[in-house]
Amino acid sequence: DERSRLAAGRGPGRTADGHSVDLMVNIGSAADLRGVDLDGVTGVGLFRTEFLFLDRKDAPGLDEQVAAYAEVFSLFPEGTVVVRTLDAGADKPLPFLGLPEEPNPALGVRGLRVARDRPHILETQLEAIARAAERATADVWVMAPMVSTPVEAEDFVARARAYGLHTAGVMVEVPAAALRAERLLEVADFLSIGTNDLSQYTLAADRQSGALADLLDPWQPALLQLIGACAAAGGRGGRPVGVCGEAAADPALAPVLVGLGVTKLSMSPRSVPAVRARLAAHERAECEELARLALDAADAAAARAAVLSAGP
Ligand code: PEP
Numbered sequence: 259d260e261r262s263r264l265a266a267g268r269g270p271g272r273t274a275d276g277h278s279v280d281l282m283v284n285i286g287s288a289a290d291l292r293g294v295d296l297d298g299v300t301g302v303g304l305f306r307t308e309f310l311f312l313d314r315k316d317a318p319g320l321d322e323q324v325a326a327y328a329e330v331f332s333l334f335p336e337g338t339v340v341v342r343t344l345d346a347g348a349d350k351p352l353p354f355l356g357l358p359e360e361p362n363p364a365l366g367v368r369g370l371r372v373a374r375d376r377p378h379i380l381e382t383q384l385e386a387i388a389r390a391a392e393r394a395t396a397d398v399w400v401m402a403p404m405v406s407t408p409v410e411a412e413d414f415v416a417r418a419r420a421y422g423l424h425t426a427g428v429m430v431e432v433p434a435a436a437l438r439a440e441r442l443l444e445v446a447d448f449l450s451i452g453t454n455d456l457s458q459y460t461l462a463a464d465r466q467s468g469a470l471a472d473l474l475d476p477w478q479p480a481l482l483q484l485i486g487a488c489a490a491a492g493g494r495g496g497r498p499v500g501v502c503g504e505a506a507a508d509p510a511l512a513p514v515l516v517g518l519g520v521t522k523l524s525m526s527p528r529s530v531p532a533v534r535a536r537l538a539a540h541e542r543a544e545c546e547e548l549a550r551l552a553l554d555a556a557d558a559a560a561a562r563a564a565v566l567s568a569g570p
């Protein structure tokens with residue numbers, strides 16, 4: 259009702275019947291949070307660290323990285339900050355990596371795959387995150403981008419733990435990872451679904467392609483089905499499963515994601531108020547019903563139409 263919607267204009271994310279949903283923000287540096295109202299935000303759900311590595315001849319050194327991470331951690335003394343390790347590749351080129359040009363960079367050496375031949379970049383970054391975390395009161399989590407198999411997840415988690423980073427997870431951006439979510443969660447503490455890449459790879463549509471926007475639409479039932487599989491695996495294992503791609507910023511999709519079992523939504527800071535308001539308008543059981551409607555639809559447009567016509 260209107261009163262609970264108004265009351266939900268601030269404060270933590272929750273459904274109308276009080277089921278709590280972590281609302282978090284996506285950032286590239288501390289500067290992204292200047293002037294942002296963080297009321298009810300539990301932390302950073304995606305700290306994209308590429309920013310620090312761009313436009314330079316050499317990788318940033320350990321101390322420079324420690325300072326940059328510490329600055330972000332200090333903004334959330336009682337919150338959680340999920341740091342994503344470097345997501346570089348031929349599509350996000352970094353000159354000092356000396357990566358060869360690839361004919362199909364989206365399917366090439368990117369994200370965690372860069373560490374196959376250049377582990378020291380990941381190792382230095384994990385060390386810097388761990389050092390910054392030691393001085394912070396924020397709960398610091400780390401996650402790797404572009405993980406495809408449980409073995410890759412296990413390798414990443416072991417490296418993170420070796421630096422004392424106790425909460426280590428992986429992004430789900432590749433359909434193979436979503437299909438094996440249960441196995442990933444046997445080694446990883448949490449999953450964070452990157453819907454920008456997961457829709458690109460699931461629908462076989464370049465995320466930059468405006469002509470294929472209908473396929474890339476996060477309402478695609480196939481994408482929602484993969485999200486649901488991840489969330490169900492998280493539910494069985496009692497582990498958090500969040501969404502940190504653009505899908506998490508769509509207020510109308512928020513109850514659907516919660517209905518699928520997602521426990522955290524991380525989005526650009528300006529999207530938080532509308533998402534919070536929409537969640538507060540639905541009880542948990544309604545969210546589950548909306549998720550069923552979306553999953554039953556034939557395509558993205560039909561899924562959106564079915565959910566919107568169900569109200570409120
Ligand atoms: C994603 O793929 O959804 C994601 C959050 O990562 P990025 O947009 O940085 O690739």
Ligand code: MG
Pocket residue numbers: 403431452454455
């Ligand atoms: Mg991605």
